[in-house]
Amino acid sequence: MADVKKIATRESYGNALVEVGKENPNVIVLDADLANATKTNIFQKEFPDRHIDCGIAECNMTGIAAGLATCGKIPFISSFAMFAAGRNYEQIRNSIGYPHLNVKIGATHAGITVGEDGASHQCLEDIALMRAIPGMTVIVPADDTEAKAAVHAAVDYEGPVFLRFGRAGVPVINDPATYKFEMGKGVLLREGKDVTIVATGITVSASLEAAEALAAEGIDAEVINIHTIKPLDEDIIVKSASKTGVVITAEEHSVIGGLGSAVCDCICAKHPVPVYKIGINDQFGESGSAGALVAKYGLDAAGIAKSVKGFLKK
């Protein structure tokens, strides 16, 4: 996929905020001294009065967003996933989740592709934290097209939404002219009969590439993009599992509590077949380039293909 255009989904976030900002005057964007990194500075240039920099105080930013939402605003709070979901967990749980307020959480720099900053900034637990909150919608877009569509969908939906974006560029695999995003609906990207690969975020394009490599070795993989981890599209997963008989999940997140766990919850109850998880195996990340890290942790196409083959031999 070397010739495919790559765009970081944090960039998509910033650009989409301008689009929804133009459509809806109630959209307010809050940041915590990271506007240049989260790309909310794109919104800030267009709508300086509706961009609130709260300084380095994420917990207060979260509470301010809650207060704004009670007054009819649609606030987007923005920070690195580590702080947006981690530091803020209880503020999100009690000030946004419990009263089910219409706040959107734009969590950028998620996962190990934060890269050189290292483990302190590489959030691998945010999906687990957020999906445990009742009523929280959790979305992990796979590319620029999907990320922008997700921001629009979040504005159209009344209630809290967690949006997970990345720092590093990812291939644009969806055509913006034809792509239709539906919150809570998985996307069947490649049909196959031997194994189901369920991916989210950056592992979606990597899984598609892995499927091609596996096909060359006689393994016909089905690839499903689960952009909405909560609520989970159980039907598409069960349907595929009943066809292939084995499910492998792939995510840039801890194998504890993320997409893999959500899929296991579903498969255990509705159509028990073996499920194997590709992700970060209960450990912290480290410094390195995004590319080197996804390779080391087996989240690139080669790593996913290798893991799939390994699991199928079991």
Place this chain on the structure above:
Amino acid sequence: MNKLELQKKANDVRKGIVTAVHGAGAGHPGGSLSAADIYTYLYFEEMNIDPKDPKKKDRDRFVLSKGHTAPGLYSVLANRGYFPVEDLPTLRHLGSYLQGHPCMQETPGVDMSSGSLGQGISAAVGMALAAKLDNASYRTYTLLGDGEIEEGQVWEAAMFAGAKKLDNLVVIVDNNGLQIDGPIEQVNNPYPIDKKFEAFNFHVININGNDFDEIDAAFKEARKTKGCPTAIIAKTLKGKGVSFMEGAVGWHGKAPNDEEYAIAMADLEKIGAELGGE
């Protein structure tokens, strides 16, 4: 309302607090009673609200940041006509709309869910900010405990409110001097409270929070204060009005038994009689 009317109303609010906590068999009477005069002043004198239209768009907002003193908020809301006073004893019962801590989806008149200390003030700041963004005239009030201000988020919120010059925001600190583990200066001394808020660019007013003349003057002064938020540091007596609860740290989070309830209500009846109540 004149001072005597407010005093009588505050006494009714105190009866409601004791009744609610007794009915619940649990809850936080001490800090509800200490702040009863402030609750009463806010809901019967200061705030632009309508119990028949609790979500009125241009209403003034109140966030109970010290959410554990929900019995005080519920009692004042009931006495103000948001819901029947007779429902107060359902506090904390299964299925009741009077949850242990304020829940905006359950209880008419509650503008923000709260209870996790330090978070309410941030929501209040957000409401004040919304009014500024919309050029709206409503004001936002938030009540904090003096133990609560040990939470770091309070100072994040205070810094932001001061920096953004939110003069439509009034922060009230119920300085009753006691938290669960003991006197505040012994647990983790937050004093001087006034100087801290001054340093965060607030206009600060120190008052006796159980004296309606001083309460009235402070809120009038806050209304006139432009260009910065106001903090009212209200020195109060924890458990005020109930003889055996006054100044007693043990009554922070404990319900009276039947015998104690009778004594408490007799105390409050006596105060009511002295005020010339019916």
